[in-house]
Amino acid sequence: MIKKITKTILAVAISVPLFAASTQAQIDNRVVPENRSQVQLSYAPLVNNTAPAVVNIYTKSVKRQRRSALFDDPIFKRFFGNNNSFGVPQERVQRSLGSGVIVRANGVIVTNHHVIKGADEITVVLNDRREFDAKLVLEDPRTDLAILQINAGSEELQSLELQDxxxxxxxxxxxxxxxxxxxxxxxxxxxxxxxxxxxxxxxxxxxxxxxxxxxxxxxxxxxxxxxxxxxxxxxxxxxxxxxxxxxxxxxxxxxxxxxxxxxxxxxGQLARPWLGVQGKTLTNNLAAALGLDRPGGILVDDIYPGSPASKTDIQAGDVILAFDEKEVLDKGALDFRVATKKDGDISKLVIWREGRITYADVQLSMPPEDPPMNMQELDGRHPFQGATVLNLSPKTNEELQIDLFKRGVMVGKVRKNTPATYYGLLRAGDVIQTINGQQIDFVKNLLTALENPPREFVYDIVRRGNFLRCEVRVTTNNRLSGRGCYQR
The missing domain is CATH 2.40.10.10 (Trypsin-like serine proteases)
Structure with missing residues (x-):
């Protein structure tokens, strides 16, 4: 009985009959060539219409090479003298090339982010060999895309229309x-x-x-x-x-x-809506345990409070099978579907719950900045001196390109030449959990814990997925001693 039900899941859930009917005409038009003349057809007209919209991109970036410590060595100076011209940092020019596509007649171009990453100069060469300086309008490392703009005056350039x-x-x-x-x-x-x-x-x-x-x-x-x-x-x-x-x-x-x-x-800026669910891709074993005869879908583990998903009937333990009539095979597919939507769009989810199909309509929204970032640089007689800390939130995490579900207080950066950097007590990306037994959920909790800093600190942090405990003592001359950080 289970097998019979699961064989109809996608047909019911994703409306395959309706989808097939809407695309049948397109499928019927795609036929195998029937004679020699059809085989000998040329793509030249297609190339003539599209190639002028594809451009060459050349970039130049200037990298300043660091001065080697060798030139400051006393033995080197003894033999060659204290000549400051030795080891003067040299500028090295890096060049790269790639391609781009004109998508608007006024000179808007899309390319890969890795083509223009770190470029000081971007030159676009058109199909007719004309060259233009390009301005970077927007870059998006998460999709490896970037948008450029060139100025061709009043001329309308050949551009390509985007397909669905x-x-x-x-x-x-x-x-x-x-x-x-x-x-x-x-x-x-x-x-x-x-x-x-x-x-x-x-x-x-x-x-x-x-x-x-x-x-x-x-x-x-x-x-x-x-x-x-x-x-x-x-x-x-x-x-x-x-x-x-x-x-x-x-x-x-x-x-x-x-x-x-x-x-x-x-x-003007890139902001993607979110669903607010965290889950894992369904494996064969998980699928069998849940009554499905094949893997595919997202098993919901957690739902972020106040997220779009939390305002619907979605529950932990549900399996998301489809998003807006598109089959979802893994977490990457779901993230893609959500990322192509706009703020306020209403989407339909197809869910497998306790052996049956159910549906949920969800109104997507932007990840909130709750709590506010509240970035602070810390100073004082404690191991956190010189660290810049901030509150994590879905919006902040999106900007930092980290897990949107991560919460707490994160170290954004640590100022150089501070005790924390010497002993590895804090690093950028660390999430502070507790200080001397006090839970640190927000920056304000951290500031309170450091108002009257004690001499001895025992604090817990998460570093690259590892849970560390740090034991540090501040001496009378403001030096740090103790066991340092070790894995719990």
Missing amino acids: SDEVQVGDIVLAIGNPFGIGQTVTGGIVSATARTQQGINDLGFFIQTDAAVNPGNSGGALVGLDGKLMGINTAILSRTGASNGIGFAVPANMVNTVIRAALNE
């Missing part, structure tokens, strides 16, 4: 256009190999279109286009042991690209 990447199907013919190895604009062809690749370690919101079209270094930021001439995705990475094309390339889907463009042009 949810309509992309495995087997669709695609062209990859970019500047591989800096040899100049190049077009390669292939098919869509997969449409929802996650967990590739490429970026935080990894959800990619996979293609076997040849993609090589320099293609990053270039266009993946379909036969309709629309932008299907931005080529981002390849899977290769040699660094050259191995027939496995990944592109950021156009729907995610659109959210970054929208933020750059309309909203």
Whole structure:
């Protein structure tokens, strides 16, 4: 009986019959060539319409090399003299190349973040060899995307319209256009190999279109286009042991690209809504235990208080199977679906609970800054001297690109040449849990604990997932002694 029920889950939950009916006409139009003349058709008209919108990007950054400690060594000075010209820091120019796509006729360009990261100068070269200086409008490391702007005056540049990447199907013919190895604009062809690749370690919101079209270094930021001439995705990475094309390339889907463009042009800053659930991807064993005959979905472990999910019927132990009629196979897929939505959008979740299907409508919102950040730099006779601390919240965590569920007081940075840096008592990213038995939930608790600092400190911190206890004594001459930090 369970097997019979679970076989109908996606059909009921994701409305497959309705989806199939709406796309049947598109499927019917995709046919195998029937004669030689059809096989010999050329992609040249498609390339002529799309290639002018793909640009080459060249960047330059100046790195200042550090002076070697060798030049301050007394023995070196004895033989070569105290000549300050030795070891003067040198400036080294780094250059890189990539590709980009014009998405607005007024010169708005989308590329990969890693193409322009740290660049002091960005030059865009059009298909007709004209060069323009580009301004960085917005960068988003989480999706590895960046938005540039060039000024071509009153001229309307050739641009590409974005496709609804949810309509992309495995087997669709695609062209990859970019500047591989800096040899100049190049077009390669292939098919869509997969449409929802996650967990590739490429970026935080990894959800990619996979293609076997040849993609090589320099293609990053270039266009993946379909036969309709629309932008299907931005080529981002390849899977290769040699660094050259191995027939496995990944592109950021156009729907995610659109959210970054929208933020750059309309909203001025990038802010993504959130759902407020934490969970794990369903394995075979978990699926069997919950009455499902196959893995796939998100088993909800925790729900953040006050989040959109907390205002619905979602419960810990539920399995989220679909989001807005799109199947959710793992946490990466769910994060992608939520990230492409806007503040206030209402989405439908399909949930498996206690052997049956149920539904939940959730109104998405932005992660709140609750509590306020309250950033403070600490000073005084204690081990926290020189540390800058702040309250964690979903909004702050989003900006810091850390787990949105993480709470407490975090060390943002530690000033150099302080006792804490010498002995490793505090590091950036540490979360302070207790001081001398007092729970530290907010910065104000920490300030209270340090108002009349004692001579001896025993405090607990979390560092990179490890729980540490630190035992420190402040001596009469304000030096630190004691056992230091050790793993509990």
